[in-house]
Amino acid sequence: MVPGTLFKWVWVAVCFVWLVVQTLAIRRLKGDLKRRSMNVFWVVFVMLMVSDWIRDVFENLQAARIGMLVVGLAAIAATIVLVVMLRDPDAGQKMDGPDVDAQGHIRSLNLN
Numbered sequence: 135m136v137p138g139t140l141f142k143w144v145w146v147a148v149c150f151v152w153l154v155v156q157t158l159a160i161r162r163l164k165g166d167l168k169r170r171s172m173n174v175f176w177v178v179f180v181m182l183m184v185s186d187w188i189r190d191v192f193e194n195l196q197a198a199r200i201g202m203l204v205v206g207l208a209a210i211a212a213t214i215v216l217v218v219m220l221r222d223p224d225a226g227q228k229m230d231g232p233d234v235d236a237q238g239h240i241r242s243l244n245l246n
Contacts, residue, residue: 145206152178152209152216159216167219174212181205 156178159171185201192198 142202145202148206148209148213149182152213155213155216155220159220163219167222171216171219174215178205178208178212181208 156171156175160168160175163171182205185198185205188201189198
């Protein structure tokens with residue numbers, strides 16, 4: 135197997151694992167953690183688009199490999215960040231706003 139081909143398949147595998155973990159994060163996280171997971175998604179997505187743009191514009195194999203390497207490293211870092219978020223014991227319980235408790239019940243107002 136040619137090293138360039140192996141490099142491409144490792145990159146594809148890393149990005150696939152990131153997508154699976156990202157999908158789990160979107161489905162399981164709530165509130166602020168869900169917003170953060172979407173921010174992670176958009177950062178890696180933009181990096182993928184920039185890498186693709188570099189490959190198309192410069193048509194340089196070395197530049198394309200460097201772009202793939204940067205995106206692969208970003209996907210690894212994003213996967214680690216998402217796994218840490220998913221391991222948070224309250225990941226599925228966090229709700230927005232001060233009027234909602236951890237179980238999602240509306241708190242009564244204390245008007246005293």
